[in-house]
Amino acid sequence: MTEATLWYLIAAIAISGLITLGLRALPFAILKPLRKSKLVQKLGLWMPAGLLLILVITVLRDEIIARPGEIWAIAAASVVTVVVHLTCKRRALLSIAAGTACYVVLLNLV
Numbered sequence: 001m002t003e004a005t006l007w008y009l010i011a012a013i014a015i016s017g018l019i020t021l022g023l024r025a026l027p028f029a030i031l032k033p034l035r036k037s038k039l040v041q042k043l044g045l046w047m048p049a050g051l052l053l054i055l056v057i058t059v060l061r062d063e064i065i066a067r068p069g070e071i072w073a074i075a076a077a078s079v080v081t082v083v084v085h086l087t088c089k090r091r092a093l094l095s096i097a098a099g100t101a102c103y104v105v106l107l108n109l110v
Helices: 003-029 031-035 038-066 068-087 092-109
Strands: none
Touching: 003 031, 038 068, 068 092
16 A cells, blocks of 8 residues: 555545534534524424324334234224323333234234
8 A cells, every 4th residue: 555545545534534523513513502492492392292103104004004904903002002101101112012012912812
C-alpha cells in the first residue's frame, strides 16, 4: 500500500467519523428549543398511540389475509389483549404476551 493511499484511507475514515458524530449530535443540539414547541408536545402525546394503531392494523390485516378461516381466533386474542391491558394497569408487555399466548393456544389446541 502506498503512502498516498494510506493517507487517503485515513482521511476518508476521519471525515466519515466526523459526519457520523455530527449527525448523532444534531438532534441533541436542537432538542432544547423543540421542548417548548406546542407542535412537538402534541406529537409526543399522539404519536405513540398512532404508531401502535398502525401496527395493530397492519398485523391484524396480515393475519386475516394469511388465515381467513381463523378470524374468530384473531378476534378472541384481540379481545384478551384489550381486556388484560385495561384491567392490569395498562401494562403493554403483559397484555401483548397474554394476547399472543391466547392466539397461539387457540390456533394449536382448538
